[in-house]
Structure formats: C-alpha cells, structure tokens
Amino acid sequence: MTHLVLAAIAGAVPEPSPTPRQQRFSVHAQSTVTQQYHQGFPAAYSGTQSLYNQPDNARTFDVTLYLGARLWSGACAYVNPELDEGFGLGNPGAPGQPYNGTFGVAGFVSGEAYRLGSATSYARIQRAFVRQVIDLGGDPQPVVPDANQIGGSVTTRNLTLTAGKFAVTDVFDDNPYAHDPRNDFLNWSIIDMGAFDYAADAWGYTYGISAELAGRTSTVRAGLFQLSKVPNDIAIESRPLLQYSPIVEYERRTSLFGGHPGSIKALVYYDEGFFGPYADAVDAARGTGRVPSTADVRSKHLKAGGGINLAQEVAAHVGVFARASAMNGTYEADEFTDIDRSLSAGASVDGGLYRRPNDAFGFALAFNSISAPAQEYFAAGGLGVLVGDGGLTYGGERIEEMYYKLGIATYGAITADYQHVGNPAYNTVRGPVSIFGLRYHVAL
16 A cells, blocks of 8 residues: 555645556565675673674575455455565574574664574465455545555545455554665664564564555554464464454644645554563572573563654655654563664655656664663563673664665665664663665565
C-alpha cells in the first residue's frame, strides 16, 4: 500500500483519474546486497554480545519474489518467498566458530541484517497474507502496481483488512522518509521507533490481522499479532491469545509550509507474554556467582509502549521526519531490541531537486536509552536481545547516519552509507565506532 500511503499524505484529495484496468496477477522481485565495515575502536572490556573492537566487516544478501493474485472484487493474496545469506556486524567469536552477528549496538546498524545469520543461502516464505479492500465512497484513486500491490483503483474512503503472515511494520509506523532499509536509512532506531517492541520472529515477521479505516484526512489502524514462543525466538506462539500484541495507530494528514503534504501518527501497543523482569533476574543471581538471566525468571506479564511519528515535506523534494517512543523498561525486550526510550529525527532530499530523480540523500540522528533496572541487569553481566558486554559503564547511545543513493535507471541503485555510534550498547568505555557501508539494490 506504499503508493496509497504517499498519495494519502497529501491531505487534499487529488482530481479524479480514469479508473485503471484491474490487474489479475502481480509479479515483482528485488535483490539487495549490503556490505559494512568498521575500523578498530577503543574498548575497556568486551563480552559475549559486544561489537568486535578490531577491524571487521560483514555482508548480507537477499532475493525476494513478490507474487500476487486477485481473488475477487477488492481481495488479493500475496506470497513472498525469499533467499537470504550473511550476517550483520557483531563478534567473530572463537577461531573456527560461526560468525556471531547482529550484536553490539542496540540501535543496530543494518536493517538488512536479522537476529541470526548464515554463511550459506537458505529459503523461507516471509509473507503469505490476504488483503481485502472495501470501498466506502469518494472519488476513485488509482492504485499503482508495485510489490505486494496489485494495480487497480480504490475510493478515497475505504477499509483495508489484512490477515496472514506479514510484518507489523508493513502496516504500522510507516514513514515515507525513513522506513525502508533497501532504499533509505539502515539503522534500526531510525527506520522504526526504537522502543516499538513489536511482535515478530527472528526475521521480523509474524501472524496477525489488521484493519485500516481511511478517510479524507485521517486513518485509524488496529491490529492483533502473535508474539514469539520465547523472546527473540524463531518460532511464533501457536496458541491464539496466549502471547499476543494489540496495536492501535491514529494518523492525521497535514498540509503545511504552503500546502506541502505531511502526517502525524500516534501509536500505542502492549505485549502480553512470558517476559523476565530485570530486577528479578538480578535478585535471583545475587550471591550465587552467576550472571543474571531473564530466562530464569520469566512469567506472564503485560508491558505497554507507544510513540509519535512525524513526516513533513517542507519544500519540493525536501522532507523532514521525527519519531519519539518509549516502553515499560521493567521487563526484558521481547522481539525488537534493547531500547526503552528513543528519539530520532532527520531530513531527506529527493534527487529530483537537482534533476537526478532516482537519487536521494538523507541525514538522521538517534538517541537511545534504557531504564534503571535494565542498567543494573547489564552492569551485572546480563545479556539482552542485541547487547551485553559483560559489564556496563552507562551512557545513552548516540547515532548519526547519512547516506547517498545513486539511482541506476528506474530499477537499481548503489548507496553509500556512514554511521557514527557513540556509546555502543550504552557503554561509555567502548567506542565510538564508525560504520561504513555500501548497498546494492535492484527491483523489478
């Protein structure tokens, strides 16, 4: 629904367009290679989940096929088989052992890296869902053919229902300037709300349902999704409503700076599942000589969070964005990453400003922090989803990222990316570290 979202952000309803012919089938594909490197950096100590403090590099590769078919009026089914390979930056571990990737920074540096990795290619069905769009009135608007979007038309007011396996962030927390690690920023806490601990397996997908009620100037979204069986696990909970996450988001489209389109979104959610309280884990390990582990104290809990998401075009081809989010820091991170509070902001420039319509440039900042119970847990040697240095000299993470995407015709791009991370994994005695990246992307 990307093109629908971007069109809707304009606020004013565009002039009616001729109703396009409805497609029956849709076939699209993409492939992305991301290579990242960092130099050596100072570190007073390192642990199991520390970013390696010697020069290191890592690569990810994926190929995705987007298959769609129209079932009946307004309803389409989509399936996305994908081939993946590689690792995010992390820690090489012991000689002869597999690379231990996607560790060491809470606002992790590559949205193309999952919480697991493989030196060989493997295939998965990442998405398999049905989407029904119900027209509720207003002028018909064209739906541009795209990945997971069969061409056709939809009225200004509509209800969209989605059910099956997909990513929570396919529907929620979208932002036209910072949300797609294959085309814009790479850092996890810039492309999404850092403290949005949304339901997902280790690849970022889950089973659920969502509804989106769109009007002329606003949209309300609601969803219900299954959590993983164990925090940060491969398997999704199979029993409905045992471990789950409801989400509600309200979007108000704006027209500021002389009529330029924008939007303001407010999101709230909660996770109900088996989590370990940080304080209980520290208490259980006290006096035993063991490091604390939230896995030892997991029981049924409810934790809540939410955030604000802003996007605003300020001039032709120039947009700004910001996100602020927070969640209950009493419990361990369940699905996303070890961030309890996050603030990010940045700007994006479309190359159309200087007659390079397929190019783009972006710059962003992110500030991430954790709660006092989480600080005590990590200081005692505990491990989280992505961080755990065996100790902690606390300081909030500070991340700057900039990229330039060089478009190749309309189907490909090469992107140079740079990130500077201060206090990686909230440790003032490790880093700072500079991450250099190249991304190659083709979409058909």
